[in-house]
Amino acid sequence: MSNIVCKGLVKTFQQGDQTIYGLNHVSLTIKQGEMTVLSGPSGSGKTTLLNAIGGLDEPDSGTVYVGDVEITGLTKSQRADVRLQRIGFVFQAYNLIPVLTVRENIEFVMQLQGVAATERQKRCQEILAEVGLTGLESRRPAQLSGGQQQRVAVARAIVSKPVLILADEPTANLDSKTSAQLLELFTQLNRQHGITFLIATHDAQVFDYCRRHIYMVDGKIVTDTRS
Amino acid sequence: MGHFFNPVLFVLAWRNLWRNGRRTLILLLAVSFGVWSMIVVSAFLRGMVDGMNQTSLNNLPGEIQLHQRDFLNDQNVMNHIPEPTDALLQQLNQSWITQWASRVRSPVMLASERVTLGSQLIAIAPQQEPFTVSELELVAGRMLKDGEDNGIVIGQKMATRLKTELNKRVVITLQDVDNEIAESGARVVGIYHKPTEQEELATIYAGKGFIQKLLNMQGKVTEIALFTDANQPLELVVSSLEGAIDDSYDVATWRELNGYLAAISDLMNSYIIIFIVIVFCVLGFGLANTLLMSIFERQQEIGLILALGLQSKAVILMIVIEAVLLLITGLIFGDVLALLTANALSAGVDLSSIADGLAMAGMDTTLYPVIYSQDVIAANIIVMVLGIITSLWPAIKAARSNPIESINTAA
Numbered sequence: 001m002s003n004i005v006c007k008g009l010v011k012t013f014q015q016g017d018q019t020i021y022g023l024n025h026v027s028l029t030i031k032q033g034e035m036t037v038l039s040g041p042s043g044s045g046k047t048t049l050l051n052a053i054g055g056l057d058e059p060d061s062g063t064v065y066v067g068d069v070e071i072t073g074l075t076k077s078q079r080a081d082v083r084l085q086r087i088g089f090v091f092q093a094y095n096l097i098p099v100l101t102v103r104e105n106i107e108f109v110m111q112l113q114g115v116a117a118t119e120r121q122k123r124c125q126e127i128l129a130e131v132g133l134t135g136l137e138s139r140r141p142a143q144l145s146g147g148q149q150q151r152v153a154v155a156r157a158i159v160s161k162p163v164l165i166l167a168d169e170p171t172a173n174l175d176s177k178t179s180a181q182l183l184e185l186f187t188q189l190n191r192q193h194g195i196t197f198l199i200a201t202h203d204a205q206v207f208d209y210c211r212r213h214i215y216m217v218d219g220k221i222v223t224d225t226r227s
Numbered sequence: 228m229g230h231f232f233n234p235v236l237f238v239l240a241w242r243n244l245w246r247n248g249r250r251t252l253i254l255l256l257a258v259s260f261g262v263w264s265m266i267v268v269s270a271f272l273r274g275m276v277d278g279m280n281q282t283s284l285n286n287l288p289g290e291i292q293l294h295q296r297d298f299l300n301d302q303n304v305m306n307h308i309p310e311p312t313d314a315l316l317q318q319l320n321q322s323w324i325t326q327w328a329s330r331v332r333s334p335v336m337l338a339s340e341r342v343t344l345g346s347q348l349i350a351i352a353p354q355q356e357p358f359t360v361s362e363l364e365l366v367a368g369r370m371l372k373d374g375e376d377n378g379i380v381i382g383q384k385m386a387t388r389l390k391t392e393l394n395k396r397v398v399i400t401l402q403d404v405d406n407e408i409a410e411s412g413a414r415v416v417g418i419y420h421k422p423t424e425q426e427e428l429a430t431i432y433a434g435k436g437f438i439q440k441l442l443n444m445q446g447k448v449t450e451i452a453l454f455t456d457a458n459q460p461l462e463l464v465v466s467s468l469e470g471a472i473d474d475s476y477d478v479a480t481w482r483e484l485n486g487y488l489a490a491i492s493d494l495m496n497s498y499i500i501i502f503i504v505i506v507f508c509v510l511g512f513g514l515a516n517t518l519l520m521s522i523f524e525r526q527q528e529i530g531l532i533l534a535l536g537l538q539s540k541a542v543i544l545m546i547v548i549e550a551v552l553l554l555i556t557g558l559i560f561g562d563v564l565a566l567l568t569a570n571a572l573s574a575g576v577d578l579s580s581i582a583d584g585l586a587m588a589g590m591d592t593t594l595y596p597v598i599y600s601q602d603v604i605a606a607n608i609i610v611m612v613l614g615i616i617t618s619l620w621p622a623i624k625a626a627r628s629n630p631i632e633s634i635n636t637a638a
Binding site for chain 2: 081084087096098104
């Protein structure tokens with residue numbers, strides 16, 4: 001089982017003389033295949049928690065396990081390797097490398113993983129069909145709409161077969177119709193591939209697609225509900 | 228860590244380079260022009276020094292000379308060596324020695340009806356050393372017919388100072404091998420011209436056989452001079468000659484015989500390297516600035532690839548590859564342009580307007596660019612190595628950036 005386990009995570013920031021808690025003793029377990037939404041006001045610690053789980057940021061104390069790997073005990077280089085092998089990311093913006101085509105963007109992580117060219121092409125073709133982008137593989141990101149760019153980012157995140165996808169405000173720059181299409185895609189991929197999704201968002205529309213809803217305020221989990 | 232070296236880094240580096248084509252082209256031009264100037268200026272400096280070398284060697288003449296051990300300290304015919312035979316002759320006839328000649332060199336007093344002057348006499352067998360004969364620019368009369376010719380060839384200025392002229396007789400006075408004064412009348416059969424008055428006063432030429440008889444030193448000479456194949460290192464030739472002679476001989480290269488010229492040559496080597504480094508420093512600022520701007524412009528992208536799992540080392544490598552690709556392209560253009568320039572100017576650049584100054588320095592009035600492969604290699608290696616070092620600063624800066632902060636820079 002590749003559960004995500006956080007225990008007693010603390011992350012503080014200095015603001016003048018004041019110490020601000022980004023994460024205030026946060027503990028939670030996300031089971032494999034769960035689709036979870038993290039919500040809360042700005043500064044509540046959603047992105048900080050996402051970054052700690054993704055190994056992009058080091059908490060002051062506490063531990064994070066991604067499956068059987070304790071990510072908080074790793075070096076910067078080892079964390080990069082865990083991200084490459086186990087975690088997919090979808091950000092609000094700047095998700096794609098502008099100088100690479102859609103196909104090259106999707107293949108990028110697989111190339112870093114050392115996946116053979118024929119296997120990369122096969123998986124890329126399949127995922128392009130799955131996210132509805134067949135025929136756009138030769139385009140550069142600037143030639144795509146915002147929704148299409150997010151789909152490419154999702155395709156890239158999913159194609160490398162991660163155990164966890166961390167999405168930070170994935171619908172923030174999309175209109176409601178495109179947001180719904182993207183969330184449908186998330187749900188479909190979650191069901192088909194059993195990938196764990198953790199989505200940090202302000203967007204209430206996302207709540208309807210996730211069975212678990214964690215609400216944070218001032219770096220603490222205030223509510224954790226399952227529907 | 229199998230993703231540290233990855234072909235995708237080359238694709239990213241090359242495409243990133245052309246994201247801002249105008250900026251890259253300007254830097255490319257700067258690199259090309261820099262390398263071009265390094266090579267072309269070096270070629271002219273080399274041409275100048277080679278010209279000086281050649282003039283000097285033709286005056287010596289010879290790249291290597293053999294003498295009796297004490298001759299260079301006391302240029303007296305008492306310090307003589309025998310004409311080469313056996314092992315030494317065998318060495319002198321090796322294929323890497325293009326020409327050799329044995330001579331008698333001695334201080335001499337020349338007296339005309341009115342004036343007496345000191346100079347240096349070089350007694351030669353003209354058939355043995357065509358290089359000496361061909362280098363003499365005769366303005367009157369003829370060259371010595373053979374070693375037995377009892378005429379002398381003097382410089383134009385010497386003739387003026389002696390108040391003598393062609394076909395007039397002068398008296399030459401020397402010291403023979405028994406330390407006795409030897410003198411003889413000799414007719415001026417030729418008058419030569421050299422770029423400087425000093426050179427025209429420095430040497431008079433006479434027949435070797437004639438002088439050997441006069442100085443009572445038949446079968447003996449004071450020096451053996453030789454030219455070598457350009458591909459043969461002088462040190463190797465020296466060591467092979469040393470194997471064929473005993474301790475009474477001294478073997479010296481032109482560097483030892485003409486310390487001034489050797490110093491100029493060494494100074495020029497240092498100057499060329501310093502010049503290349505200075506030009507690079509100007510280029511280096513441009514390179515570092517361009518890479519820093521390029522990195523600043525794609526901070527989000529660098530954050531993204533770090534977040535996706537690219538190692539920091541791979542980011543450094545990617546930026547260095549960008550610099551290397553830029554440098555390689557610039558170097559190729561620069562090298563080709565420099566070769567074309569040198570080829571176009573191979574007929575020489577006329578500097579006759581400053582001919583007097585050049586002549587004083589022993590240089591020709593036409594400057595020929597000479598491209599040394601070592602200068603081209605040095606320019607390319609220095610630009611490449613220093614370029615890579617320069618690119619490390621922006622590369623490390625990029626690799627150290629926090630992925631999330633970078634992604635959020637413009638979010």
